[in-house]
Amino acid sequence: MIKKLFTKVVLFAVLITAGSFANAQTTLSDSSFASLITCGPGNDYYLAFGHTAIRVCDPQNGIDYVYNYGTFDFDTPNLYWNFIRGYLNYCVSAATYRNFVAVYSYEGRSLSEQRLRLTPDECRRLFDALEDNCRPENRFYLYDFFRDNCATRARDMIANALEGRTVFADVAADTNKTFRQMIYPYTARLKWWQFGVDMLLGMRCDRPLSTLQYTFIPFDLERQLDTSLVVGTAQTLAEPSVLVLGETKAPNPESLSPDLVFWLFFVLVAVLSVVAFIKGWKLRWLDIPLFSVVGLLSIVILVMWFFTIHWCTKENLNILWLNPLFLYIVFRLRKSNRIVLGIVLLCLAAVVIGFAWLPQQFNTAVIPIALALATRLASYLLPQHDKK
Numbered sequence: 001m002i003k004k005l006f007t008k009v010v011l012f013a014v015l016i017t018a019g020s021f022a023n024a025q026t027t028l029s030d031s032s033f034a035s036l037i038t039c040g041p042g043n044d045y046y047l048a049f050g051h052t053a054i055r056v057c058d059p060q061n062g063i064d065y066v067y068n069y070g071t072f073d074f075d076t077p078n079l080y081w082n083f084i085r086g087y088l089n090y091c092v093s094a095a096t097y098r099n100f101v102a103v104y105s106y107e108g109r110s111l112s113e114q115r116l117r118l119t120p121d122e123c124r125r126l127f128d129a130l131e132d133n134c135r136p137e138n139r140f141y142l143y144d145f146f147r148d149n150c151a152t153r154a155r156d157m158i159a160n161a162l163e164g165r166t167v168f169a170d171v172a173a174d175t176n177k178t179f180r181q182m183i184y185p186y187t188a189r190l191k192w193w194q195f196g197v198d199m200l201l202g203m204r205c206d207r208p209l210s211t212l213q214y215t216f217i218p219f220d221l222e223r224q225l226d227t228s229l230v231v232g233t234a235q236t237l238a239e240p241s242v243l244v245l246g247e248t249k250a251p252n253p254e255s256l257s258p259d260l261v262f263w264l265f266f267v268l269v270a271v272l273s274v275v276a277f278i279k280g281w282k283l284r285w286l287d288i289p290l291f292s293v294v295g296l297l298s299i300v301i302l303v304m305w306f307f308t309i310h311w312c313t314k315e316n317l318n319i320l321w322l323n324p325l326f327l328y329i330v331f332r333l334r335k336s337n338r339i340v341l342g343i344v345l346l347c348l349a350a351v352v353i354g355f356a357w358l359p360q361q362f363n364t365a366v367i368p369i370a371l372a373l374a375t376r377l378a379s380y381l382l383p384q385h386d387k388k
Helices: 002-022 079-085 097-107 120-133 150-161 179-187 191-200 218-227 258-279 284-306 325-331 338-353 366-379
Strands: 033-039 051-058 063-071 089-096 111-115 140-142 242-245
Touching (some): 033 150, 051 097, 051 150, 051 218, 063 097, 089 120, 097 242, 111 218, 150 218, 191 258, 191 284, 284 325, 284 366, 338 366
Antiparallel strands (some): 063 089
């Protein structure tokens, strides 16, 4: 709690100081340089993907600032509601390089730097553009995790500063990875969080990416700068990455696998269902909460699909197993409509059978959940023994 409070105070201080840098009318000298800063992941789930910032340094004029497109005001009214709806504004802020490094040192996160091979005029263009972005009327932008974040903003600022040359080519990638697959390595130890994210992301996140789209993750932007050549030359835009801070924080403990939990749950449901069929029991004490939870989660999927502006939560095929018809089934449990039961069973079968070929990638824990739901639904289509 103390650590989070400290971080909040530091970030708020960064936001306050941003304006003073933006008002500076300094012209950079020819000894200035710019760097891409890549920060390692933190222990909180929203820090799992690292961070990107741009450093501009001019020793002759005493300038050494870091520009950061990943900040927001914790005191924003309706902060969480705006985040859920997709209307949370992020902003660019500026801090001294010394203070920026101190924050990451305190958090035990790694930090590396790539000096950019910019001409003096390109460096000045970048600095002027960053300073202009820091002005109160220009600071804020509508954040999009996949398409408009701290890394893509830094990439675009650098690309726009180049004079008559390009480095970020938007071509098909060799690996054929998707947005969803790109984030998996960074959430490998946060399995329940990964499961929740997989439920919210729609099939838009399962299309193959171009090389430019890869750069939404800070570490992939860093790798591209290490390897991508300036068009028409044999030189990369950035010098090799230099480690400024090593990681000293303890890694997140690996959480219990949702796959294991839900496979055990399926086995339990299957055994109970067989025993209940033999004995003529009615497992409404199990079915009502189970179907209710699934039905309520279906509302979350529908809200994120139709009532938010999040690009990544549209066209979500998780609605096949998180089916709103489960709410109808709960209210009609004693007089279940066999047609409705059949429709929901077909949807569950589509998920299980089409797991590998549907246009959306499902979390593997969905399989035992779908099987458990199908088992309970099927019991209402079978002849029931009288309760003994």
